[in-house]
Amino acid sequence: MTTTTQAPPIRGKQRAGDRVFSGSAVFAGAMILVTLGAVAIFLIVQSVPALFATSENASILTTNFWDYVWPLLFGTVWAAALALIIATPLSIGIALFISHYAPRRLASVLGYIVDLLAAVPSVVFGLWGIGVLAPAVQPLYSWLVDNMGWFPLFAGPVSGTGRTILTAAVVLAVMVLPIMTAINREVFLQTPVLHEEAALALGATRWEMIRTAVLPFGAPGMLSAGVLGLGRALGETMAVAMVLSATGAVTFQLLTSVNPSTIAANIALSFPEAYGININVLIATGLILFIVTFGVNALARWVVSRRKEFSGAN
Amino acid sequence: MNLKRFGAPAAIAAAAALALSSCAANEGGSSSDSTDSGLSGTLVGAGASSQGSAQEAWIAAFQTENPEVTVNYDPSGSGAGRETFQEGASDFAGSDRAFNDEEIAEGNFQACAPDTNIIELPLYISPIAVIFNLEGIETLNLDADTLAGIFAGEITNWSDDAIVSQNDGVELPDEAITAVHRADDSGTTENFTEYLGAAAPDVWTYEADGVWPFEGGEAAQGTSGVVDAVTNGTGTIGYADASRAGDLGTVAVKVGEEYVPYSPEAAAAIVDASPFVEGRSEFDLAIELQRDTTASGTYPIVLVSYLVACEQYADSANVELVKAYLGYIASPEGQDASAESAGSAPISENLRELATAAIDSIQ
Amino acid sequence: MATTTTRPAASSTSVENSLAAAKLPTYALWIVFGVSFAVVGAVLLLIAIASEAEFNYAGWLIIGGLLYALSTWLFSSLVEGRRRGMDRFITALVIGAFVIAMIPLISVTWTVVSLGAARFDIEFFSYSMRNVTGEGGGALHAIVGTLEMTGMAALISIPIGLMTSIYLVEYGRGAVARGITFLVDVMTGIPSIVAGLFAYSLFSIFLGPGTRTGFAGSIALAVLMIPVVVRSSEEMLRLVPNELREASYALGVPKWLTIVKVVLPTSIAGITTGIMLSIARVIGETAPLLIAAGFTASMNYNLFEGRMSSLPVFVYTQYANQGNPPEAYLDRAWAGALTLIIIVMALNLVARLVARTFAPKTGR
Numbered sequence A: 001m002t003t004t005t006q007a008p009p010i011r012g013k014q015r016a017g018d019r020v021f022s023g024s025a026v027f028a029g030a031m032i033l034v035t036l037g038a039v040a041i042f043l044i045v046q047s048v049p050a051l052f053a054t055s056e057n058a059s060i061l062t063t064n065f066w067d068y069v070w071p072l073l074f075g076t077v078w079a080a081a082l083a084l085i086i087a088t089p090l091s092i093g094i095a096l097f098i099s100h101y102a103p104r105r106l107a108s109v110l111g112y113i114v115d116l117l118a119a120v121p122s123v124v125f126g127l128w129g130i131g132v133l134a135p136a137v138q139p140l141y142s143w144l145v146d147n148m149g150w151f152p153l154f155a156g157p158v159s160g161t162g163r164t165i166l167t168a169a170v171v172l173a174v175m176v177l178p179i180m181t182a183i184n185r186e187v188f189l190q191t192p193v194l195h196e197e198a199a200l201a202l203g204a205t206r207w208e209m210i211r212t213a214v215l216p217f218g219a220p221g222m223l224s225a226g227v228l229g230l231g232r233a234l235g236e237t238m239a240v241a242m243v244l245s246a247t248g249a250v251t252f253q254l255l256t257s258v259n260p261s262t263i264a265a266n267i268a269l270s271f272p273e274a275y276g277i278n279i280n281v282l283i284a285t286g287l288i289l290f291i292v293t294f295g296v297n298a299l300a301r302w303v304v305s306r307r308k309e310f311s312g313a314n
Numbered sequence B: 001m002n003l004k005r006f007g008a009p010a011a012i013a014a015a016a017a018l019a020l021s022s023c024a025a026n027e028g029g030s031s032s033d034s035t036d037s038g039l040s041g042t043l044v045g046a047g048a049s050s051q052g053s054a055q056e057a058w059i060a061a062f063q064t065e066n067p068e069v070t071v072n073y074d075p076s077g078s079g080a081g082r083e084t085f086q087e088g089a090s091d092f093a094g095s096d097r098a099f100n101d102e103e104i105a106e107g108n109f110q111a112c113a114p115d116t117n118i119i120e121l122p123l124y125i126s127p128i129a130v131i132f133n134l135e136g137i138e139t140l141n142l143d144a145d146t147l148a149g150i151f152a153g154e155i156t157n158w159s160d161d162a163i164v165s166q167n168d169g170v171e172l173p174d175e176a177i178t179a180v181h182r183a184d185d186s187g188t189t190e191n192f193t194e195y196l197g198a199a200a201p202d203v204w205t206y207e208a209d210g211v212w213p214f215e216g217g218e219a220a221q222g223t224s225g226v227v228d229a230v231t232n233g234t235g236t237i238g239y240a241d242a243s244r245a246g247d248l249g250t251v252a253v254k255v256g257e258e259y260v261p262y263s264p265e266a267a268a269a270i271v272d273a274s275p276f277v278e279g280r281s282e283f284d285l286a287i288e289l290q291r292d293t294t295a296s297g298t299y300p301i302v303l304v305s306y307l308v309a310c311e312q313y314a315d316s317a318n319v320e321l322v323k324a325y326l327g328y329i330a331s332p333e334g335q336d337a338s339a340e341s342a343g344s345a346p347i348s349e350n351l352r353e354l355a356t357a358a359i360d361s362i363q
Numbered sequence C: 001m002a003t004t005t006t007r008p009a010a011s012s013t014s015v016e017n018s019l020a021a022a023k024l025p026t027y028a029l030w031i032v033f034g035v036s037f038a039v040v041g042a043v044l045l046l047i048a049i050a051s052e053a054e055f056n057y058a059g060w061l062i063i064g065g066l067l068y069a070l071s072t073w074l075f076s077s078l079v080e081g082r083r084r085g086m087d088r089f090i091t092a093l094v095i096g097a098f099v100i101a102m103i104p105l106i107s108v109t110w111t112v113v114s115l116g117a118a119r120f121d122i123e124f125f126s127y128s129m130r131n132v133t134g135e136g137g138g139a140l141h142a143i144v145g146t147l148e149m150t151g152m153a154a155l156i157s158i159p160i161g162l163m164t165s166i167y168l169v170e171y172g173r174g175a176v177a178r179g180i181t182f183l184v185d186v187m188t189g190i191p192s193i194v195a196g197l198f199a200y201s202l203f204s205i206f207l208g209p210g211t212r213t214g215f216a217g218s219i220a221l222a223v224l225m226i227p228v229v230v231r232s233s234e235e236m237l238r239l240v241p242n243e244l245r246e247a248s249y250a251l252g253v254p255k256w257l258t259i260v261k262v263v264l265p266t267s268i269a270g271i272t273t274g275i276m277l278s279i280a281r282v283i284g285e286t287a288p289l290l291i292a293a294g295f296t297a298s299m300n301y302n303l304f305e306g307r308m309s310s311l312p313v314f315v316y317t318q319y320a321n322q323g324n325p326p327e328a329y330l331d332r333a334w335a336g337a338l339t340l341i342i343i344v345m346a347l348n349l350v351a352r353l354v355a356r357t358f359a360p361k362t363g364r
Helices: A016-051 A065-101 A104-119 A122-148 A165-189 A193-201 A206-235 A238-243 A263-273 A277-305 B007-021 B049-065 B078-087 B101-106 B144-151 B187-199 B222-232 B264-272 B316-330 B332-342 B349-360 C002-006 C026-051 C057-080 C082-119 C122-126 C140-171 C174-188 C192-207 C214-238 C242-250 C255-283 C287-292 C311-320 C326-358
Strands: B041-047 B069-074 B092-095 B118-133 B139-142 B178-182 B218-220 B236-241 B249-255 B258-260 B302-310
Touching (some): A016 C140, A065 A206, A104 A165, A104 C255, A122 A238, A122 C082, A122 C311, A122 C326, A165 A238, A165 C082, A206 A277, A263 C192, B049 C311, B078 B092, B118 B187, B118 B264, B118 B316, B118 B349, B144 B178, B178 B187, B178 B222, B187 B236, B187 B302, B222 B236, B222 C311, B302 B316, B316 B349, C026 C057, C057 C082, C082 C326, C140 C214, C140 C255, C140 C311, C174 C214, C214 C287, C255 C326
Parallel strands (some): B041 B069, B041 B092, B139 B249, B178 B218
C-alpha cells in the first residue's frame, strides 16, 4: 500500500446481491442452530430420568444406568474401530487407484462403481451379511481358532454361524468405504498439478510423488473422511443389529458367539418392546452415543484446523 | 446455476411426479362393485409384531369385505402397542401379554370412557417350534430338562447322553451345539423362557423375560434372524414361530409320558386346559397358561397374543368398526385366514363363544 | 523412454539415476503375475484335493495377490533399484485394494439382482400391499413414499446445507463461524434412530400422540442429511484455490457473483458427489422412518397426513414379518432392495451428467 489518506482497510461497495446472499447464508446457519437446539433439548430432557433410574423402575436395568451402558459403549467403539482399521487403508488405496493409477477414461466410471456401494441400504447389507458373508467366513474362523487360538483375539470357541463382531466390522467397513473413498478421491484429485509435476520433474517415482505431494496435501481431507466414516460406523443400526450375535458381554475376542452389542443396534433391538422409563434409558444411551461421536468429530476438527495451511481458502 | 444446485431434488421431483401420476392397480374405484356394508373410516391398531402377518391377513380380508374401511396395524411391538393404546392413539392394541394387575389398577386408558374396563381377547395362538439344523435328522425327542440344559449352555454337544438316551436309533453327530436365541426384546422369548422355567425349574433358574436373561449362546434379531442363523449355521438349535420352521428339524417336547410334536391342535389344547387370570372383569379373558401341564396331547410352548379393546369407548365414532373387525377375527373365517397365512392355531369353539360375548358388549 | 531401450542393459550398477537404470519390460510383470497365481492356485488345488474340500477362490485371489506384490517388489528391487521396487510394490497394493473392494460390491450386487429379479415385474410397480397376503402385491406405495419423503428432505437440507457451507467458507469469521462448525460436528453425531425419535416426539407434542406422517419422516431425514451436506460441501469449497477468488475480485466482480460464478462451478463436481452421497445415505435409512413415518399397506400421496411407507421400511417389514409362504415376502424384500438401488443409481447418474455439463474444463 502506498500512502493514502484512508486509514481503514478498503471495503468493497455492499451491493444488494451481497446482502441478500450473505443474509441467507447466515439464516441457514441459524436454522442449524435451531434444529440442533431442539434435538439437544429433546435428548437431554428425555435422558435425565434414565440417569437416576435403577432396576426397580426400569426393567431393562440390572443395577444402574452406567452398568447398562458400559458394555454397549465398549461394543460400539470396538466395532467401529475394527471397521475403520479395515476401511482406512482400503479407501486410501482405492482413491489413489482412481485418482492416480487407473487410466483417465476409466477413472470416473470406477469412481461411480464405488459410489454404488453407498446406494445399498443398510437393511440389504444386513441381509447380505447374514445370508452370504457370515456363512462364507465361518470356515476361515474355524481355521483361525484351531490354528491360531493361542492369539488372544482369536480365542475360541468358534461361532457356529460366523455372525461375530469381526463379520459385523467387515460389513461396517464395506458400508463406510464409499463415503471415505469419495472424499479421499476428491481430495487427491484437488492436489495442485504443479506440485505433482514438480515432484516428477525432480525424478520422483509415482509413489514418491504421491508420498511427497498428494498425501500431505490430502491429509486433512483424509482425516475428515476417516471421521465421517467413523461417525457412520458408530451410529450404524440395522446392519449391525441383523448381523451381530450380540449377547452383551465385554470381550475382545473376535470369533465367538459371545459379542458386545452396540448402542445403536441395542436401541433398534430393544425399542420396539420398550415402555415407560425403559424408553428414557434407551434415549439416554443414544445421548451417550451422540457425545462419543461428537467427541471424535471435535478432535478431528481440532487436528484439521491446525493444518489449515493446506486449505485453498485460508 | 440454480439448475445445478437443485438438480438432484428436481430429478427426485420429476421421478415422484411420474409415480404420482399412476395409481396402484389394486386400489381405488371399488365402491361401485361392492356390497355396501355401511361401514367406513379408518381403524388404527398397534402392538405385537408376532401378530403382524396374521393382522395382514385379517386386514386384507376385512378391507375386501368393507372397501370403505382402512385398517392400519403397526407391528411396533407389544410394549409400544400397550403404550399407544393407553395414550389413546390407537383404537385397539395387540400384545403378547395381557395388561398386568398394576396396569389395570392404574387404569387411565385414554381411548376408553372413564372408569370402564378393557377387554382382552386371546385370539392369536401361535405354537413356538424348537428348530435345529442337523444333517439328515428331522425330529428329536427332548424333555424340558434337556432343552433347558441346551439353552442354558450346560449341554454343549449333540452326542451328549441326555440327548442320545431319549432318541433311540437316531445317529447324533459329535458336534458342538450352537443355541440361538432372540437378540431383541420379544414375546416369543418371554413365552419360551416361561416354559423352561415352569417345566424345568431345577435347570432353568432365570425368570421369564422378553430379553434373553444371560450372556451366552448366539443371538439373532427377530424370528427371521433366528431362522436364518439356524439355517446357515452348523449344529444350531433355536426357537421360532412354528409357521417359520420350514424344512428345519423340529423338537417333539415331552409332556407327561409322551413326546408331542408341535401342531395347531395341540397348541390350542393348552389354552383350553388353562384357567383365566383371577380377579379380572367379566370380559377380560387373560389366561394363566399351565406350562407344566401333563395333560395328554397338549403342546406347552405356545405364544398367546391378545387383542385389547375398550369395553366402552370415549369416542363412539369407531365402535362399530372395532366390533366388526374383532368379530371377524374371532370368527372361524378369521381364524382360518390367520392359520393359513401365519400358521396360528385356530381357537376352540368354547373360547370363541366367550370372545364373541365380550365383543358384543363393546359400546 | 527411447534412450533407455537403446542403452545396453549392463549398466544396472547405477541405480541412482532412474533414467539410466535398467527397466523391467512390461511382459516381465505379467509373467510374475501369472506365475504367482499359478503357483498359489496349484498349491490350493492340491490342498483342496487332499482334504476333499472345495477350491478356495477367495484364498487364491488374496494369497496370489500378496505373492505377486512381494515378488514384483523383489524382482524390481534387484533389477531396477530400491525406489522403483517400492513404486511397483505400492502399485500392486493400490490395485489390490481396489480389487478387494470389488469383491463385496460384486457379491452384494449379484445377491440383490439375482434374488430381486424374481419379483421385479410390472405388478411390483403397479400394486400396493393393500389387501394382499401371501404372493403378489407390490411396492408402489413405498416407492412413492420414498421419493416424496427423500425429495422433501433434500428440498429442506440442500439449500440450508449449501448456504451454511458457503457461509462457513466465504463469510464466517470468528466466534459465529466456530460455533456453527461446532454445531455441525454435533449434528454429524446424531444417531439415525435418535433423529427418528426426535421427529416423532416433535410431531407428537404439536399434533397429538401417535402422529406419524411422511413429513415427520422428512424432518428426521433432513436432520441426518444437513450435516453431511455441510461437511462435504465445506471441504470442497475450501479446496478452491484463493487465486481464483482474487482474480475475480481484481476484475471487480462482487463477492456473491464470485461465489456463484467462480467458486461453486469449480467445486460443483465434488459438491454434487457429496450431496448424492448424503441422499444415498438417507434414502436407505430404515429405523428413523419406521418410528417417524410408520408404515401402511395402502397408497398415501399426502406428506402431511397419515402414515407413509418407504422402500427401506418396506424391505425391512417384508423380511421381519414374514407370513406364509415366506418366499413371497423375501422375494418382495429383495425386489424392493433392487428398486431402491436402481433409484439411487439413476439419481447418481443424473447428478453426474449435470455436474459434468456445468463444471469448468480442467486438466483431469
